[in-house]
Amino acid sequence: MSDEAHDAVGDYRFGFHDPENATIRFDKGLSEQVVRDISALKDEPEWMTELRVKAYRHFIERPMPDWGNCHSLNQINFDNVTYFLRSSDATKNDWDDVPEDIKNTFNRLGIPEAEQKWLGGVTAQYESEAVYHSIREDLEEQGVLFLDMDSGLKKFPEIVKQYFGTVVPHTDNKFSALNTAVWSGGSFIYVPKGVHVEMPVQAYFRINAKNMGQFERTLIIADEDSSIHYVEGCTAPTYSTDSLHSAVVELIAMKGAKIRYSTIQNWSANVFNLVTKRGVAHERATIEWVDGNIGSKLTMKYPSVLLKGEGAHAEVISVAYAGKGQHQDAGAKVHHLAPNTTSNILSKSISKNGGRSSYRGMLQVTPKSDGCRSKIVCDALMLDSESRSDTYPTMEVGNPTADLEHEASVSKVSGDQLFYLMSRGFTEEQAMALIVNGFFEPFTRELPMEYAVELNKLLELEMEGSIG
Amino acid sequence: MNGVDEILRIENLHVSVDETPIIKGLSLTIHQGEIHVIMGRNGAGKSTLASVLMGHPAYEITEGSIFYLGQPLEELTVFERARAGMFLSFQYPVVIPGVQVGTFLKKSVQSVRDEPIKGRAFRKELNEAMNTLDMEKSVLSRYVNDGFSGGEKKRLEILQMLMLNPKLALLDETDSGLDIDALRIVAKGINQVAPQAGCLIITHYQRLLDHVKPTYVHVMIDGQILMTGGPELALELEEKGYDWIDAVPEA
Numbered sequence: 001m002s003d004e005a006h007d008a009v010g011d012y013r014f015g016f017h018d019p020e021n022a023t024i025r026f027d028k029g030l031s032e033q034v035v036r037d038i039s040a041l042k043d044e045p046e047w048m049t050e051l052r053v054k055a056y057r058h059f060i061e062r063p064m065p066d067w068g069n070c071h072s073l074n075q076i077n078f079d080n081v082t083y084f085l086r087s088s089d090a091t092k093n094d095w096d097d098v099p100e101d102i103k104n105t106f107n108r109l110g111i112p113e114a115e116q117k118w119l120g121g122v123t124a125q126y127e128s129e130a131v132y133h134s135i136r137e138d139l140e141e142q143g144v145l146f147l148d149m150d151s152g153l154k155k156f157p158e159i160v161k162q163y164f165g166t167v168v169p170h171t172d173n174k175f176s177a178l179n180t181a182v183w184s185g186g187s188f189i190y191v192p193k194g195v196h197v198e199m200p201v202q203a204y205f206r207i208n209a210k211n212m213g214q215f216e217r218t219l220i221i222a223d224e225d226s227s228i229h230y231v232e233g234c235t236a237p238t239y240s241t242d243s244l245h246s247a248v249v250e251l252i253a254m255k256g257a258k259i260r261y262s263t264i265q266n267w268s269a270n271v272f273n274l275v276t277k278r279g280v281a282h283e284r285a286t287i288e289w290v291d292g293n294i295g296s297k298l299t300m301k302y303p304s305v306l307l308k309g310e311g312a313h314a315e316v317i318s319v320a321y322a323g324k325g326q327h328q329d330a331g332a333k334v335h336h337l338a339p340n341t342t343s344n345i346l347s348k349s350i351s352k353n354g355g356r357s358s359y360r361g362m363l364q365v366t367p368k369s370d371g372c373r374s375k376i377v378c379d380a381l382m383l384d385s386e387s388r389s390d391t392y393p394t395m396e397v398g399n400p401t402a403d404l405e406h407e408a409s410v411s412k413v414s415g416d417q418l419f420y421l422m423s424r425g426f427t428e429e430q431a432m433a434l435i436v437n438g439f440f441e442p443f444t445r446e447l448p449m450e451y452a453v454e455l456n457k458l459l460e461l462e463m464e465g466s467i468g
Numbered sequence: 469m470n471g472v473d474e475i476l477r478i479e480n481l482h483v484s485v486d487e488t489p490i491i492k493g494l495s496l497t498i499h500q501g502e503i504h505v506i507m508g509r510n511g512a513g514k515s516t517l518a519s520v521l522m523g524h525p526a527y528e529i530t531e532g533s534i535f536y537l538g539q540p541l542e543e544l545t546v547f548e549r550a551r552a553g554m555f556l557s558f559q560y561p562v563v564i565p566g567v568q569v570g571t572f573l574k575k576s577v578q579s580v581r582d583e584p585i586k587g588r589a590f591r592k593e594l595n596e597a598m599n600t601l602d603m604e605k606s607v608l609s610r611y612v613n614d615g616f617s618g619g620e621k622k623r624l625e626i627l628q629m630l631m632l633n634p635k636l637a638l639l640d641e642t643d644s645g646l647d648i649d650a651l652r653i654v655a656k657g658i659n660q661v662a663p664q665a666g667c668l669i670i671t672h673y674q675r676l677l678d679h680v681k682p683t684y685v686h687v688m689i690d691g692q693i694l695m696t697g698g699p700e701l702a703l704e705l706e707e708k709g710y711d712w713i714d715a716v717p718e719a
Contacts (some may be wrong), residue, residue, distance in 0.1 A: 282665055304657070388508035392554070414562075417562050417564060419522075419525070419546065420561065422523075422545075422547045422550070423523075423546055423547075423549075423550055423555075423556050423558075423562070424550055424572075424579075424580070424632070425547055425576050425579035425632070426547055426576070426579055427547050428547075430575075430579065434564065434572070434575070435564065435567075437566070437567065438564055438565050438567035438611070439565065441565075441566030441567070442566065
């Protein structure tokens with residue numbers, strides 16, 4: 001890593017990068033032609049090309065958000081981003097067929113081992129497109145579809161057409177418009193009625209090239225009384241110039257279905273991470289977002305659930321860690337649109353070395369939604385006095401029968417805690433790491449074990465060399 | 469005096485907090501196998517002594533010196549003291565939310581001992597210690613001191629002491645708020661560690677001494693040790709209080 005890059009981002013564990021061996025690389029910058037070219041290259045149906053173009057036009061017209069960290073947002077130079085880069089000629093189903101350099105990257109990230117041990121399926125995306133994909137045979141036999149989004153559109157165009165953009169329309173915000181215009185890769189999942197996918201399925205997103213934009217698009221449909229757990233991990237190497245990650249995730253849980261979507265995003269500190277994640281839960285369905293945000297320069301992400309059917313339930317558990325020069329603007333949105341719907345929101349954030357974490361939340365209960373319950377808990381932990389934490393909760397409650405709880409706390413690591421731990425043989429850094437891991441524990445325990453261990457290790461690394 | 473079995477030597481110690489003197493000329497030497505008990509009124513400086521020995525940053529040593537195993541103690545940071553075999557059982561153990569007791573114990577033992585610990589051997593050792601202290605295994609998955617009763621907290625302190633097997637055990641009012649069964653269990657833990665260690669027990673009550681036999685009982689008044697005796701002194705204090713000592717001229 002160059003010194004310049006190091007100064008910009010500090011120590012980041014996945015900061016290695018491989019020589020870039022692109023088979024197709026678009027020029028930097030965005031135009032209607034670039035959008036059309038991406039679509040043509042992928043040989044897409046016309047309706048998708050037209051949707052992309054419409055979204056592109058909306059993106060151009062739509063102003064930047066005038067809320068959140070506008071100063072940071074306005075630093076994004078859309079002309080300096082590469083919008084499409086193909087590193088491999090086709091998605092491989094056999095690990096041995098993946099090009100050597102790309103395989104090395106994922107080996108270093110531990111993906112093949114994880115697949116062997118505990119995953120029902122895996123997709124590995126490198127730059128714009130999936131390079132490796134597999135699904136367990138038993139799931140395939142039960143009719144579970146798990147493909148990268150591009151293949152999904154090719155093989156199951158009717159399903160994609162029916163649902164694509166119905167939960168997050170391109171007009172939702174500037175970045176959902178951008179994603180719709182230039183999306184590439186991501187996952188497409190369909191779980192048939194009554195099928196329970198016991199093992200989590202995973203996608204891993206890796207940005208390798210400089211000034212790269214990654215715009216994956218994920219669509220998960222769980223049909224009636226089915227269930228699935230999807231896990232997503234993200235990393236990028238360290239460069240001194242910025243990269244842009246702007247994904248859209250749409251979840252649809254039909255009657256009685258359950259979708260859990262777990263994410264650990266560990267971007268290097270020069271990535272703008274601007275993601276729209278939203279799910280629709282129909283009657284008695286459950287949608288759970290388990291969302292961990294470490295790294296990035298600026299993250300703006302508010303996993304949302306529309307509780308559309310009676311008795312639907314939403315769970316949003318998130319953690320954010322903001323280190324030096326980082327701003328985590330994260331939170332949750334839940335819309336109670338039907339009677340007897342329930343939701344739990346737990347948000348935990350840590351700021352350190354001048355980092356800033358913000359909780360931004362929206363809770364809505366519509367007038368016809370009787371008997372709704374919601375509990376929101378926001379805890380912030382500050383590791384020093386130069387860091388910053390703020391909370392922007394919004395509640396729109398149109399029904400008097402709603403039962404709502406909101407708790408918020410901001411705390412600092414106490415001297416007594418440090419002294420106690422140090423008297424037990426821990427260095428100050430180890431003591432801090434233990435306190436931080438403990439603070440995130442309500443989140444960590446929701447993760448598959450390997451991810452929990454990984455997250456704790458990452459946090460320990462974050463604490464190293466940070467004191468004194 | 470600097471014999472091979474000397475654990476701790478305090479010479480003419482003066483300690484201040486925010487420039488207020490708390491300990492005012494205290495001397496004390498502890499050898500291996502000795503149990504020293506310090507009694508005295510609230511505010512006499514007993515807990516300050518324990519905190520200073522462990523290295524609490526709020527206290528300033530303004531005069532005097534402390535030697536631990538023959539080395540000047542001030543050269544060691546808090547965690548180095550722990551790794552060198554010092555242990556403090558806290559009067560008010562701190563809650564560490566989200567950190568499970570089992571994980572905490574393992575990591576703590578790992579940092580104090582100089583060798584990597586093996587899972588199976590560690591579990592066996594932990595089982596034995598927990599049996600000694602009559603503790604439920606379920607405590608291992610609870611968070612450190614979170615929602616613990618006073619007695620549970622003190623028992624966890626003693627469990628840590630057994631696992632860390634210190635050379636110098638400082639016990640700050642570990643017996644306060646314990647019922648008679650818990651008191652006996654805590655005493656059992658102290659008696660197990662005592663022969664290999666030096667022990668300094670701070671207490672208000674004689675009743676712990678029914679189960680732990682002190683070598684010396686010291687009376688601390690206004691930052692100084694004003695009287696030293698054997699176990700019978702504790703009984704006398706229980707009966708007569710401290711007022712009569714104030715009148716006794718310094719030995």
